[in-house]
Amino acid sequence: MYTDLNRPPLGVDALRRALVGDSPGDDPRAFYSSLDVVAETGSTNADLLARAADTALDRAVLVAEFQGHGRGRHARVWEAPPRSALAVSVLLRMPGLDVARLGWLPLLTGVAVVDALRTVAEVDAKLKWPNDVLIGGRKVAGILAEVAQTAPVPAVVVGVGLNVTLTQDELPVPTATSLALAGAATTYRDTVLRAVLRELAAQWNAWHADGWSTESLAAAYRARCGTIGQPVRVTLPGERVLVGVASDVDEQGRLVVAPDDGGEPVVVSAGDVTHLRPRD
Numbered sequence: 001m002y003t004d005l006n007r008p009p010l011g012v013d014a015l016r017r018a019l020v021g022d023s024p025g026d027d028p029r030a031f032y033s034s035l036d037v038v039a040e041t042g043s044t045n046a047d048l049l050a051r052a053a054d055t056a057l058d059r060a061v062l063v064a065e066f067q068g069h070g071r072g073r074h075a076r077v078w079e080a081p082p083r084s085a086l087a088v089s090v091l092l093r094m095p096g097l098d099v100a101r102l103g104w105l106p107l108l109t110g111v112a113v114v115d116a117l118r119t120v121a122e123v124d125a126k127l128k129w130p131n132d133v134l135i136g137g138r139k140v141a142g143i144l145a146e147v148a149q150t151a152p153v154p155a156v157v158v159g160v161g162l163n164v165t166l167t168q169d170e171l172p173v174p175t176a177t178s179l180a181l182a183g184a185a186t187t188y189r190d191t192v193l194r195a196v197l198r199e200l201a202a203q204w205n206a207w208h209a210d211g212w213s214t215e216s217l218a219a220a221y222r223a224r225c226g227t228i229g230q231p232v233r234v235t236l237p238g239e240r241v242l243v244g245v246a247s248d249v250d251e252q253g254r255l256v257v258a259p260d261d262g263g264e265p266v267v268v269s270a271g272d273v274t275h276l277r278p279r280d
């Protein structure tokens with residue numbers, strides 16, 4: 001099934017040197033407490049969630065060269081051939097953050113992935129609400145955040161799956177793409193992973209310094225979101241379909257849609273969005 005297993009492994013020692021601090025702090029270059037790369041696991045999100053009660057794992061990073069049961073949003077699977085994608089999870093706690101704002105973390109992660117890809121891969125990456133990362137209308141990365149109710153502060157495991165060197169034949173669905181297929185300036189996974197984790201740390205630090213306020217974060221999200229201003233079809237829970245124009249995200253990161261039937265704006269907290277101008 002997989003065409004080329006001779007792809008290079010990630011260089012864990014260099015990644016650790018670049019990203020892990022002796023006493024992890026505000027510097028995005030040494031933000032993380034640990035970084036591990038495993039050859040194979042079921043799901044990096046599941047692995048960190050299972051160990052979320054261990055406070056030593058705050059800001060831990062777990063990367064898998066291959067996931068047998070990668071988890072996607074809406075209970076879907078997330079698949080990629082070995083060593084051709086990034087499958088990375090980070091465990092974060094945000095003391096003092098109102099739990100109602102936890103939902104911003106996957107959106108913040110989306111902002112970080114977009115910035116990393118624009119910078120090192122030189123691609124025109126954009127977000128499709130809530131946090132699919134698209135290039136030319138095709139999905140290159142997905143984000144799944146899951147919460148563990150640890151006391152006194154919940155732990156959030158945020159996972160990123162990013163297609164790097166997948167060939168056309170290896171794409172899980174025709175609407176996906178990879179950095180290689182999108183003509184990225186680099187398909188070196190170490191470079192991309194380093195950029196993603198540094199941007200995530202920088203965004204997280206900025207949000208923390210801002211007292212977990214959502215104003216600047218929402219502005220950063222809007223600036224990178226290709227859904228706002230788009231005609232969209234939204235499949236809501238229960239398979240109800242909403243068609244209209246996405247006008248904004250609100251203070252909780254929910255999508256506001258002006259329906260085509262002229263009704264009141266609908267605030268969407270969960271749903272599957274299709275852009276009706278497919279290249280955006």
Ligand SMILES: O=C(O)CCCC[C@@H]1SC[C@@H]2NC(=O)N[C@@H]21
Pocket residue numbers: 042043044045046067069070071072073074076078086087088089132141142143144158159160161162
């Ligand atoms: O459905 C989506 O778009 C989200 C996909 C998230 C996949 C990543 S890969 C690393 C982490 N571990 C998982 O099991 N899922 C996430």
